[in-house]
Amino acid sequence: MAKKPRSFRKEHVNGKNGKIHGVTAGSVSLWKRYGYGMAFAALAVALVLFYFDYLIGRSFLWEDLLRWYYPAVNYFCTSVAEGRFPFWLSGIMCGVPLYTDLQTGVYYPFVWLMTPFAGAERLSFVVYQWYMVLHLVMGGGFMCLFLRRHQVGPLACFLGATVYCFGGFSSLHIIHFPMLQVYAWLPLQMWLVDLAVVRRRAIYYALLTGAVLLSFFAGFPQTLLYQCYLLAAYWLWRRYRVMSEDEPRTAVALVRALGMESLRMAGVFVSALLLGAVLLLPSWEHWRLSVRENWGFDEVARQSMPWRYLLHFVVPNFFGVTNDRSIGVPFWGYNPDALEISTVCPGYWQYWEFGGYAGQLALMALVVVLFQRQRFRDTPAMFFAASWLLALWFMLGRFGGLFNLLYHILPGVSLFRGPSRMACVADFCAAMLVAFLVRSLAKEDAPDLGKPLFGLSLVYLLGVVGLFMAGEQLFPELRDASRAIFAERQTMISVAVFAGTALCLWGLWRCWGGVWGVLSGVALALLTCMDFFHAFVIFHRGGTNPEVYYADTYSIVRTYRDCVQQYGPMRFSQRMDGRYAEFLMDSNMPLMHKDMESTRGYLTFELDQMATLNKLTNDNALLDLKNVGFLIRFDSSQKQASWITRPQCLPRVKFFTAIARYPSDEAILRDLESGVLNYHDVVAVRDADLGSDLPRQLNRLDLNPVSPRLTRLNPETYVIEYTAHAPGILFVSESYYPGWEAVDEKRHPFRIIPAFTAFKGIIIPQAGSGTLTVRFRPSSFFWGRTISFSAAVLLGAVYVILIRRENRCRGVSPSNRIVSQRESFSQYERVGVS
Secondary structure: OOOOOOOOOOOOOOOOOOEEOOEEHHHHHHHHHHHHHHHHHHHHHHHHHHOHHHHOOOOEOOOHHHHHHHHHHHHHHHHHHOOOOOOEEOOOOOOEEOOOOHHHOOOOHHHHOOHHHOOOOOOOHHHHHHHHHHHHHHHHHHHHHHHHHOOOOHHHHHHHHHHHHHOHHHHHHHHHHHHHHHHOOHHHHHHHHHHHHHHOOHHHHHHHHHHHHHHHHHOOHHHHHHHHHHHHHHHHHHHHHOOOOOOOOOHHHHHHHHHHHHHHHHHHHHHHHHHOHHHHHHHHHHHHOEHHHHOOHHHHHOOOOOHHHHHHHOOOOOOOEOOOOOOOOEOOOOOOOOHHHHHOOOOOOHHHHOOOOOOHHHHHHHHHHHHOHHHHOOOHHHHHHHHHHHHHHHHOHHHOOHHHHHOOOOOOHHHOOOHHHHHHHHHHHHHHHHHHHHHHOOOOOOOOOHHHHHHHHHHHHHHHHHHHHHHHHHOHHHHOHHHHHHHHHHHHHHHHHHHHHHHHHHHHHHHOOOHHHHHHHHHHHHHHHHHHHHHHOHHHOEOOOHHHHOOOOOOHHHHHHHHHHHHOOOEEEEEEOOEEOOOOOOOOHHHOOOOOOEOOOOOOOOEHHHHHHOOOOOHHHHHHHOOEEEEEEEEOOOOEEEEEEOOOOOOOEEEEOEEEEEOOHHHHHHHHHHOOOOOOOEEEEEHHHHOOOOOOOOOOOOOOOEEEEEEEEEOOEEEEEEEEOOOEEEEEEEEOOOOEEEEOOOOOEEOEEEEOOOEEEEEEOOOEEEEEEEEEOOHHHHHHHHHHHHHHHHHHHHHHHHHHHHHHHHOOOOOOHHHHHHHHHHHHHHHOOO
């Protein structure tokens, strides 16, 4: 083990000039006192500079942020500002629940904080972008807190938090911002696990439950699932590490200790699920009715990261870039076997799906830890190094084999597509390794950096030589001159960053505590920030202003409103050469203009029955059933767009006395496709759904029909006035979904069944006139709310009792509780976290 010639820990202050290798004793004391605060302040400044254009509204959110998350959050915040909790969203997909949409975050407290800014029926996109950056700052603060608990020092704290906040997962998946809302809570959860395992205080288990619950409400369960597996592994590892020397390390003792810890862990996770039942039960119900419920391994394993894309973790933009302004060479490193690519379009989105670049410093940290395994054997560095490698293996998906196995073993893995999103774990572990590497340089027995850095330098040299000599053989796409030049330029930049980072690390290793050591540390911090700035800054510079994107540029919104005033409720759709397409207006436009209604849209779940109906090639039948009275058409041969009204479509509500019973949905769709079913005069239902509520001989047309009248009070409630000359079915052109109920003036219920496979059909058992009130009152919500409230009361009472008992046993009163916490912290430090 190499000994450093100068060690900051061994130096003493010269009483005459008060200096330590040129650093004054006063500055050392100031650094020790305020160093962590300065590290966090520097991190916050770096985030503000990196996202400065976001904060001032000069650059804009784009892709899914622009077309999905921002409109959904806008709709939610403006609805709450109007005094309505949006259970149902009637504007897109022919009606769909919104309160079940996980990624909207309807129960996430920080989303509610934007409600006061949702003025004039629009949430400012600048406010939303501030909200995003502040989440990153909050996550960075939690990371600094967790790293400080590991005594890594302010410089190591800043560098680790920088990798966490600017790594590929954070920088690229910002367009999937619910992922980062979940990711921001991971450091806090890890810190609370540390405290819970070491101190055994009920308060930490309660806080950990709350942190996991907030992550669940934040809206991306896939990220939460991956993080929970890391939490569980770290929890058990920490329990093993804090076992006292007097405890036997036999197999029986380990099983007993880790088994008890597993019970505590399960208690925390189950408690969080019970508290989140108000979201969990409705979302689970919606998932069971969506297309995702039928996904198999092929759908889940798509977006598996190919082996060759591991090069991205060394040269971040080797395979080109994807951005909103078409700067640079378009991304070409996608997996051509993915389902979307083979059937729809090139996989430009895989640029961020495969994103996990953690910087040159993180790569060096991994190599040093692996080279110096004996030196780091008893530290958390080995745990995080192993976790990083396993996460990379998992990201390979079906190409690596690990995912193929865990798909059938680990709970929850089979529910979510995109194993490459395990980058959240990989980048977090990389950040921890960076912090531990820099911390180790401050110790007397600092690891020898010579061999690891020399070996890594040799690999870089061979890689550069191989690229210039055999690049086209390794990557046939490089036969394109523009791609080859761009890849070579990116490679040389990465080599230069690697060389500079290696020199800074060498300076820290040789001169820690001296002037050159301080300069090396500052240079290392700046170079690490520049590394991420070069890799990802263009990605964030979206050029599409949401105010312009959702503006009524072609007066389509105004024309649509005029048609609704003239013809009654109707939806709009878009067709290019006879097929659905978006060219003049986004399908999520109704989330920004609440009086509009579209047949398509983007949310987490798409109802399976509606998705199946959308596959019809009989376009007239599809448009008529969906009440499309306003159609935007584009003729690609003429390069001309136009819009027309379609008065022949079915009205929003229609009464049928002629009923066709079918044995299955497939039979209904088959007759709709062929044109055999006259849907203008006959309503089609499944025989099993209708049962014996209506006579089987109902097949006569009503020669003098009276059109029902629909009055919508709000998206969750509308009133239907009808006159029936015979028993029949009221068809409502709106998605069928459990939880809708219809009652008359006397509160008598009327049964609702699926009609035409995907819409509502209200059974009218006898002739007459009446008024029905149709409301959305989902039982899953009320059951979930009851479970959550009961769990909150019960867990609150249990934790209060436990905390009071602990305080009484420890002799702690409110006046001296702080002293007790300090003593507990000292005990924690004696146990050691490294």
